[in-house]
Amino acid sequence: MATTTKAPRPTDRPGTLTPRVKVGWLIAGGGAVVAALILALLFSGAAGPRQLGDPGALTRWGLPVAKALNNISVAAVIGSLVFAVMILPRRVASTHRRTSNARTSTAGAAGDEHPAFSAVMTLASVAAVSWTLAAVGVLLFTYSDAAGLPLSSDPGYTEGLASYLTDFATGRAWLATVLIAAVVATMTFGARSSGWLALTGLLSLLGLMPMALIGHSASGDDHYAAINSIALHLVGVCLWIGGIIVLAVVSGRLGVLTSSVLRRFSSLAGFAFILVVLSGVINASLRIDDLGQLGSEWGLLVTFKTVATLLLGGIGLMHRQWIIPQLGTGSGSLTGGQLSARRVLWQLIAVELLIMGAVSGVAVALSRTAPPVSEEIAPDASPARILSGYDLPPELTFERWFTEWRFDWLWVAFVAVVAVAYLRGVVKVRKRGDTWPLLRLACWLVGLTLLTYITSGAPAVYGMVLFSTHMVGHMALTMVVPLFLVLGAPVTLALKALTPRGDGSRGIREWILVLVHSRFSALVTHPLFAAANFAGSIVIFYYSPLFGFAMREHVGHELMYVHFLITGYIFVLSMLGSDPVPRRAPYPLRILLLFATMAFHAFFGVALMGSTSLLQASWFGNMGRDWGPSALEDQQLGGALTWGIGEIPTLLVAIGVAIMWSRDDARESKRTDRAADRNNDADLTAYNNMFASLAERDHRRGPGTPGPGKPASSQKPDRPGARE
Secondary structure (H helix, E strand, O other): OOOOOOOOOOEEEOOEEOOOOOHHHHHHHHHHHHHHHHHHHHHHOOOOOOOOOOOOHHHHHHHHHHHHHHHHHHHHHHHHHHHHHHHOOOEOOHHHOOOOOOOOOOOOOOOOEOHHHHHHHHHHHHHHHHHHHHHHHHHHHHHHHHHOOOOOOOHHHHHHHHHHHHHOHHHHHHHHHHHHHHHHHHHHHHOOOHHHHHHHHHHHHHOOHHHHHOOHHHHOOOHHHHHHHHHHHHHHHHHHHHHHHHHHHHOOOOHHHHHHHHHHHHHHHHHHHHHHHHHHHHHHHOOOOOHHHHHOHHHHHHHHHHHHHHHHHHHHHHHHHHHHHHHOOOOOOOOHHHHHHHHHHHHHHHHHHHHHHHHHHHHHHHHOOOOOOOOOOOOOOOHHHHHHOOOOOOOOOOOHHHHOOOOOHHHHHHHHHHHHHHHHHHHHHHHOOOOOOHHHHHHHHHHHHHHHHHHHOHHHHHOOOOHHHHHHHHHHHHHHHHHHHHHOOHHHHHHHHOOOOOOOOOOHHHHHHHHHOOHHHHHHOOHHHHHHHHHHHHHHHHOOHHHHHHHHOHHHHHHHHHHHHHHHHHHHHHHHOOOOOOOOOOHHHHHHHHHHHHHHHHHHHHHHHOOOOOOOHHHHOOOOOOOOOOHHHHHHHHHHHHHHHHHHHHHHHHHHHHHHHHHHHHHHHHHHHHHHHHOOOHHHHHHHHHHHHHHHHHHHHOOOOOOOOOOHHHOOOOOOOOOO
């Protein structure tokens, strides 16, 4: 009977076990969540019995516990998938082969699944199942809490629950969360390829959106800003806490990957820390009128969260500045100082687990505590307030095109991240001695500035109440912003600035290459598809319920921005861009497509100008606006602006394509001339020699001999009496 030998635990030095986070610390972190949750609930009184409609102690305590489990589980899922997709290699590298005496640091034979990756995927599956069950619990307890009824199997209770799931926003949101969690759990058990894991990770991030839409923020005074800030907050928290949980789980399985994995996560954690702090400050500022309200129960809980978060940021800075540089390069053996640094590293991570557990518990209690500022809509709210969530802005004047702002924090965060990343890329490329045109940098920054203005300035503020202003933002977002962003060539810069990885994992550079060479990219960047999508989607959007969904729902509004920007970017990229794409159209086809889109925009604009029916009349016709043109006149003005704004950038792109065509022909002519100079006009000489040899052969054959291509029937007879 064959026997199996248990593989030795990975070591970094003969006879020395790698320092790791013990299981007890993970259990202690869970205990910190529960303890902080109970204390915070008792402090705020959020779990106390109600005088009217009390759902019972089970619901009062069960709901926050289920929410805490939901939050920790989704963070673990997202953290695990981020590690699997972007930080850890899936396979053991061939350079890390295990010897018979196990003196080098590896986890198995080359080509085997890396044990750290296996542990991460196991954690993702367990956490996803936990997320699903916790979301079901939150759903049931939320209905019990909202109805003021204890959990029951009574037919009337279950009928009310069914109605809650279909007719109320909170019920629909938690039902969507349950379904997303269940799909993610299923995919984590079967998906192992990088593409499917990336898709699973994106789906898990999508599962945060319902949570952002139904929190305290959803009905606040500036509800768009509140929802966006809490969404950014959730993303940052999940990346940060989830990453710490993953590090604790795989701490004993990293081996020689420890240094590189920690450096990668340190960069991600730094980004998450900034995201958490800034979004938390924005969200808290929307719920208080003055700093004195920080002395309330809600304010004290926020203060505790802030102090603990800053403490965690200090520990993270200690990792980055002192501990990680001492870990060495992962050569397979550790000095005493490196081993001590690793021991301190995992001890600090264990402390972070405890602090993060306490913060998570307080955060759940905070969501159950009423903020100082009421979030209910006033009974005498204006029609604009009821429809859009905002009061009607003042009449649009020339000055107000530049002074009216309502920051969309999702796009502000996006612009800040890509601007900093681009600037760092330029600095890195120039330090290396390569060149990067300043004109490209200027175009990129101008494009991002315009993007911020369109999503947060007057086009966004007045685009909610004026169709004409909405169309200004649409056409600028589709044609003007992409033109500058494409000229910035961000993909080319990223490929130059980012360092390729050699351990089998995929970083940003590797994922860019995968996307560029994918079939999906080949489809969406195909010139015919890009032009059809660019021109056709405008009709589909405005003459379908999608327009109403984008105006009434926050998710639809943000997706509208995303669609306009990406559609325009891909179209301009296929026409004018220098970034790599799978296929480039010949210049004549590009010119033809550009003039075709110009004609289509003109047709759409003229149709709006002559229309006598109002698009989304229940929205634009019910704003209660007492200034400016009527809704129908404003729509006709929007058609004229669509025509004008759409034609000018398209014409500029056409001129740019014509210039590129001319330069390309000039470069081809110069290339041909240089080749002729190198080979002494060998091609032309051979061409002339061919005709000379043909002429000489005809001369030798004489006048009666048929030449090349001359039929024999055309010859004169060569014997007497023969008929022609």
